[in-house]
Amino acid sequence: MKICIPTMGEGGMQEAVCQHFGRAPTFTMIDLESGVIKVLPNISEHMGGKGLPTETIFAEGVQVMIVGGLGPKAVEMFNQGGVDVFIGAAGTVKDAIDDWRAEMLSRADLDNACKDHKH
Numbered sequence: 164m165k166i167c168i169p170t171m172g173e174g175g176m177q178e179a180v181c182q183h184f185g186r187a188p189t190f191t192m193i194d195l196e197s198g199v200i201k202v203l204p205n206i207s208e209h210m211g212g213k214g215l216p217t218e219t220i221f222a223e224g225v226q227v228m229i230v231g232g233l234g235p236k237a238v239e240m241f242n243q244g245g246v247d248v249f250i251g252a253a254g255t256v257k258d259a260i261d262d263w264r265a266e267m268l269s270r271a272d273l274d275n276a277c278k279d280h281k282h
């Protein structure tokens with residue numbers, strides 16, 4: 164299973180979770196079976212590039228997103244793409260994965276999506 168967490172940099176499991184999905188500088192992806200960690204820069208239109216951040220995630224075959232927060236448009240896109248999204252992540256990538264495994268994070272939906280980008 165591949166999971167993805169929006170992050171502040173390239174520190175792998177010890178990197179800080181970025182609280183705003185679309186404006187995360189990087190996306191840290193972890194393959195839970197192989198243990199392979201991959202960090203990709205966010206080159207979407209939110210960061211002055213092209214495309215949407217969800218497109219990067221879909222291209223990598225991610226099945227689970229673990230985020231601090233994200234907007235309703237991203238929630239809808241992930242739902243349509245079959246990616247499960249969990250909100251409330253904080254701390255490091257390792258902390259976020261541990262919290263997800265312990266079922267301490269909430270499943271994202273339109274009711275708990277960020278409406279004003281003030282996480």
